[in-house]
Amino acid sequence: MSFTLDVDAARWRAHLAAFHDKTPGLVPVIKGNGYGLTNDTLATEAARLGVSQIAVGTYAEAPAALASFPGDVLVMSPWRPFLTDVVYDARLVHTLGRVADFADLRKVAPAGTRVNAEALTSMARHGLNRHAFAAAAAELDGLVLDGLAIHLPMAGANFAEAENLAAALQASRLETMTIYVSHLTDSELALLRAKRPELDIRPRIGTALWLGDRGALSVSASILDRHQVSRGERIGYRQRPMPRDGTLVIVSGGTAHGIGLEAPSAASGVRQRATSLAKGGLDAAGLALSPFVIGGKQRWFAEPPHMQASMLFLPRSVTPPEIGDMITAGVRFTTTHFDAITLA
Numbered sequence: 001m002s003f004t005l006d007v008d009a010a011r012w013r014a015h016l017a018a019f020h021d022k023t024p025g026l027v028p029v030i031k032g033n034g035y036g037l038t039n040d041t042l043a044t045e046a047a048r049l050g051v052s053q054i055a056v057g058t059y060a061e062a063p064a065a066l067a068s069f070p071g072d073v074l075v076m077s078p079w080r081p082f083l084t085d086v087v088y089d090a091r092l093v094h095t096l097g098r099v100a101d102f103a104d105l106r107k108v109a110p111a112g113t114r115v116n117a118e119a120l121t122s123m124a125r126h127g128l129n130r131h132a133f134a135a136a137a138a139e140l141d142g143l144v145l146d147g148l149a150i151h152l153p154m155a156g157a158n159f160a161e162a163e164n165l166a167a168a169l170q171a172s173r174l175e176t177m178t179i180y181v182s183h184l185t186d187s188e189l190a191l192l193r194a195k196r197p198e199l200d201i202r203p204r205i206g207t208a209l210w211l212g213d214r215g216a217l218s219v220s221a222s223i224l225d226r227h228q229v230s231r232g233e234r235i236g237y238r239q240r241p242m243p244r245d246g247t248l249v250i251v252s253g254g255t256a257h258g259i260g261l262e263a264p265s266a267a268s269g270v271r272q273r274a275t276s277l278a279k280g281g282l283d284a285a286g287l288a289l290s291p292f293v294i295g296g297k298q299r300w301f302a303e304p305p306h307m308q309a310s311m312l313f314l315p316r317s318v319t320p321p322e323i324g325d326m327i328t329a330g331v332r333f334t335t336t337h338f339d340a341i342t343l344a
C-alpha cells in the first residue's frame with residue numbers, strides 16, 4: 001500500500017533559498033500537516049535557511065517546533081485564558097488580540113514573556129481594534145512586545161489596510177517598530193517598505209514558500225489491482241452498476257490520505273448535468289472525478305474512495321495500467337497525508 005511524495009531535494013531547496021533571498025524578514029509558517037511535507041521536515045529546512053523565527057498555528061504545535069527549530073517560535077492563534085495546552089518558553093512569542101488577555105497572561109506567565117499584539121483587520125477573525133492599541137500598551141507591564149501582527153484576507157485592498165495599520169501603530173503607544181504581515185504580495189511588501197523605511201516588516205508565509213515550486217514535488221500511487229467489468233455489472237461497497245464496459249482499477253490512496261477531500265469538481269448545475277448527459281459523460285452517470293491521472297487525464301471514481309485505496313473506472317478505449325505501475329495524482333497538499341516522503 002503506497003501513496004508517496006518524492007521531493008527533488010536539490011530543486012526544492014534551490015527554490016526555498018531563492019524565496020528566502022527575495023523576501024527580507026521572512027517568517028516561514030509551519031502548521032497543520034506541514035503543507036503535506038510534515039512540520040518536522042519544514043522546521044529542519046527553516047533552520048537550514050537560517051531564518052531567526054518560524055510561525056506555528058496553535059499551541060499544540062509549539063513543543064515539536066521548539067524541539068526541532070533552534071530560533072524563535074511564534075504561535076499565531078491568540079492566547080486565551082481558557083486554553084489548556086499553552087506553552088511558555090523564552091523562545092516562544094504569544095499573540096494577544098484582546099485587551100483583557102494582556103492582564104490575564106501576566107498573571108500566569110513568567111516575567112519577560114514575549115508577545116505580539118494582533119490588530120483586527122478586514123479578515124474579522126481575531127485582534128484589537130486600532131482604537132484599543134493604547135489600552136493594550138498600558139497593560140504590557142512586564143510582558144515584552146515583539147511586534148504588531150496583521151492578518152489580511154487573500155483578496156481586497158490589502159496594501160491600503162496594511163499602511164493604515166502601520167500608521168496607527170506609529171501613532172500609538174505600542175512601542176515596537178516590527179510588523180508581522182500575512183498575505184501581502186511581493187510588490188505590496190516592497191511598497192510598504194519604501195513608504196515606511198523605519199519599520200521592520202516580517203512577512204509570514206507558508207504556501208508560496210513550501211509549495212511555490214510544484215515541479216519539485218511528485219506524488220505517486222501504486223496500481224494494486226485491476227478487473228474487467230461490463231456495463232451494468234455491480235461493484236464496490238455500494239454495489240453500483242457500471243455505466244459502460246471498461247476496467248476497474250484499484251489504486252493506493254484513500255480518505256485516510258485525504259483523497260476525496262478535494263473541492264468538488266464534477267459538473268454541478270442542472271443544465272451542465274443535462275449537457276453532460278446528452279454527451280454521455282460519466283459525471284451524468286453519477287461518478288465523481290478523482291485526482292488520479294492515467295494516460296494524461298484525471299479519471300473517475302467508480303465509487304467513493306475507501307479508507308486507504310480508491311476504485312477508478314476506465315472506459316474500454318483506455319489502455320489500463322499494469323498492476324505494480326505507479327500513477328500520479330493532483331492533490332491538495334494541505335489536506336494530504338502521504339505513506340512516505342522521500343527527499344533525494
Ligand SMILES: *Cc1c(COP(=O)(O)O)cnc(C)c1O
Nearest residue numbers: 029076151182204205206207208
Ligand atoms: C496559515 C497562516 C499564514 C500562512 O498562510 P499561507 O497562505 O500558507 O502563506 C499566515 N498567517 C496566518 C495568521 C495564518 O494562519
